[in-house]
Amino acid sequence: MKPQYFFVVGLPRTGTKLMMNVLENCQEKKCKLTVENFFMGRVLRPGVRQKMKRIGDLSLDSNVHKLVDYMYSGKFHGEYWNSLLKGSLVIDRELMLQRLLDSDRSERAIYSIIMEIHTEEDDNIILGDKSGPNLYHLPTLMTWFPEAKFIHTFRDPRAVLASEHKRLMRKYRRETAKIDQKGRKFLALWFRLTEPIFSLIIVMYITLAWIYAVRLHYKYKKLYPQNYYLSQFEDLVAKPEESVRKLCKFLDIEFHNSMLSPPRVDSSYSREKGSYGFDKGTLNRWEGYIEPWMEAGLLTLGRKYLREFGYLA
Numbered sequence: 001m002k003p004q005y006f007f008v009v010g011l012p013r014t015g016t017k018l019m020m021n022v023l024e025n026c027q028e029k030k031c032k033l034t035v036e037n038f039f040m041g042r043v044l045r046p047g048v049r050q051k052m053k054r055i056g057d058l059s060l061d062s063n064v065h066k067l068v069d070y071m072y073s074g075k076f077h078g079e080y081w082n083s084l085l086k087g088s089l090v091i092d093r094e095l096m097l098q099r100l101l102d103s104d105r106s107e108r109a110i111y112s113i114i115m116e117i118h119t120e121e122d123d124n125i126i127l128g129d130k131s132g133p134n135l136y137h138l139p140t141l142m143t144w145f146p147e148a149k150f151i152h153t154f155r156d157p158r159a160v161l162a163s164e165h166k167r168l169m170r171k172y173r174r175e176t177a178k179i180d181q182k183g184r185k186f187l188a189l190w191f192r193l194t195e196p197i198f199s200l201i202i203v204m205y206i207t208l209a210w211i212y213a214v215r216l217h218y219k220y221k222k223l224y225p226q227n228y229y230l231s232q233f234e235d236l237v238a239k240p241e242e243s244v245r246k247l248c249k250f251l252d253i254e255f256h257n258s259m260l261s262p263p264r265v266d267s268s269y270s271r272e273k274g275s276y277g278f279d280k281g282t283l284n285r286w287e288g289y290i291e292p293w294m295e296a297g298l299l300t301l302g303r304k305y306l307r308e309f310g311y312l313a
Helices: 016-023 048-055 061-071 079-086 093-102 107-116 132-144 157-181 185-193 195-223 233-238 240-251 292-301 303-308
Strands: 005-010 030-034 125-129 149-154 228-232
Touching: 005 016, 005 030, 005 132, 016 030, 016 149, 016 233, 016 240, 030 107, 048 061, 048 107, 061 093, 093 107, 107 125, 107 132, 132 149, 132 195, 149 195, 149 240, 157 185, 157 195, 157 292, 185 195, 195 228, 195 292, 228 233, 228 240, 233 240, 292 303
Parallel strands: 005 125, 005 149, 030 125, 149 228
Antiparallel strands: none
């Protein structure tokens, strides 16, 4: 039986967007994944599910109206909601409201509507979501969608660390510069003095998050052998046809050559905008950024796992 839903999950900078682009080039079925809606939440931030509980009893129509107000007012975090707010994702507000009112208003029903409402009604569609933090919610999602398939994108933690550290430090310095420009010199000085602490926190967080992701992999592989698939970024980029064929077999869909030409639109795996295919330069680009102290924790706590996944000899 072909899955009705599939989910791309994984840590940041592991190629979730690349995987989404590969799958959406499938020709046999229309694979429609929503961008990050964070319905289930993130590690440090509540998601739609948690904020819905603050709205109140959704059996009351007034609270469903309030939920739709939240959806279209920027109160939910994620690219899906940002696009809805800006109008780049066009979903009729009244249609959203009516669909929710007509549903049983359970969390599962609301999540399903979010995933499917932006697509045309078609029996030939596989729906899904690429919110990476769904990695932490597979047991709940398996209860809601028993036939769903889960693709866990995975990558050398040093590459993840280098990419995420670089991104977050740039953001931190931009915020410091903004504060400085506003004349808040003391606060800007404080930000500069605490920058090494922020840098260390990033390194510690990514290190622990990757190790936890490994442990979840072993858990899910055992619990859901027919529904869970680990996709290593390095294999996908270095051996794309072999990797995509294995992926298609897992999803029970036909392989098409078009799946080997995903657009390169995300800096986490390519610098080349407007081109297509897989950029093998991403496999070792991180080596020019990471410093010995940054990988010290990984080598201390995760050496065993690094070897098991082929990242260390």
